[in-house]
Amino acid sequence: MQISRRLVALGVASAALFAACSVARSTPAVTEEPTQPQPQPTERSAYADYKACIALDSGGRGDQGFNDLALKGLADAAALGFDTLSSEPADATGYDANIQDLIDRGCRTVITVGPDQTQVTIDATLANPDISFAQVDAVWDEAANGPVPDNFTGLDFRIDEASTLAGYLAAGVSQSHILATFGGEPAPIVQRAMNGMVAGANIYNARHDAKVKVLGWDAATERGTFVGGDDPWDAPAQGQQLAESFLAQDADVVYPVAGVTGSGAIMAMADAGKWAIGSGRDEALVSTQLATSILTSAEKRVDVAVLAALKKNAEGDMGGEDFVGTLANGGVALSPYHELVEQIPADLKDEVDQLRAEIESGAVRIADYLQ
DSSP, rough: OOOOOOOOOOSHHHHHHHHHOOOOOOOOEEEOOOSSOOOOOOSOOTTTOOEEEEEOOTTTTTSHHHHHHHHHHHHHHHHHOOOEHHHHHHHHHHHHHHHHHHTHHHEEEEEOOSSSGGOOOOOOHHHOOSEEEETTOOOOOOOOOHHTTEEEEEEEEEHHHHEEEEEHHHHHHHHSSSSEEEEEOHHHHHHHHHHHHHHHHHHHHHHTTTEEEEEEEEETTTOOOOOSSTTTSSOHHHHHHHHHHHHHOOOOEEEEEEETTHHHHHHHHHHHHHHEEEEEEEEHHGGGGGGEEEEEEEOOHHHHHHHHHHHHHTTTTTEEEEEEEEETTSSSEEEGGGGTTTTTOOHHHHHHHHHHHHHTSSSOOOGGGGO
């Protein structure tokens, strides 16, 4: 597990990409139940006395995004013998009561999901120094909230690493030599993903003496195309319009970093017989009807981060640092090629695998390819 003392920006960055990776559903009733099935190990687990808990966002179970991924991490913990519990509030006004209920039920770690839980997570962390807390896709803002508490773990992700692989792949399959990307909002964590797309194309250019360009994001000036508006993460029609504008400029691969808005872009690319790249989750498993138009996805493995944090806490480290998901530790990943696996040239797949190894070893630094 990679641990970093870089503890910044618990708030806006978290809000941006959590929204970018979750799907809204109707407000659920309050539910509190152990993850199922609970294992029956032959020997008593070293984690059996440790109660690990997830406080879901109001989107709840079945969101096909960060809630479900966090629950997978909790199920993996249960398989190791942890005593586990997950709970979701009735609505967005019940986060603090939901967290307090988990505390009252004896949870020794509470991991919160969703940007709307940022302030209640901060408050609960400071009020309960004997309980470990973590938040998905967030790190502690020391400037706003003081020194990072010893009982908090930020769950952060180097999504630029996975996005670099996606950008390289896209450059290799592009027939027009024009790619595109756009984000929901210009938050740092969104820009990190867009940086990866640019870096991947630039690495491909350097290795193939090519001239693939990326529309929608200038990494050097940090200027680009963003959805904006009141709800940039749930506006498929705007995503479709942006993709169509890139298609008009001959882009044949688009990488939307904008949540449900991206589904509109994927549909536009599919209608045009072109390709898209998913963001945050394995999009081909969610948008199955469009799978033949999804080259791959740059994934945040929230389940890996959740399990790592729980094991760390149970083994005596209550927090004070981030878990940083990388390609090397499995915290971020490039999705399988699924239905396109036979269509992508074997030598290109080999080059992507080689680039993965170079990023993992540090032989390739993404920052060197952003100009």
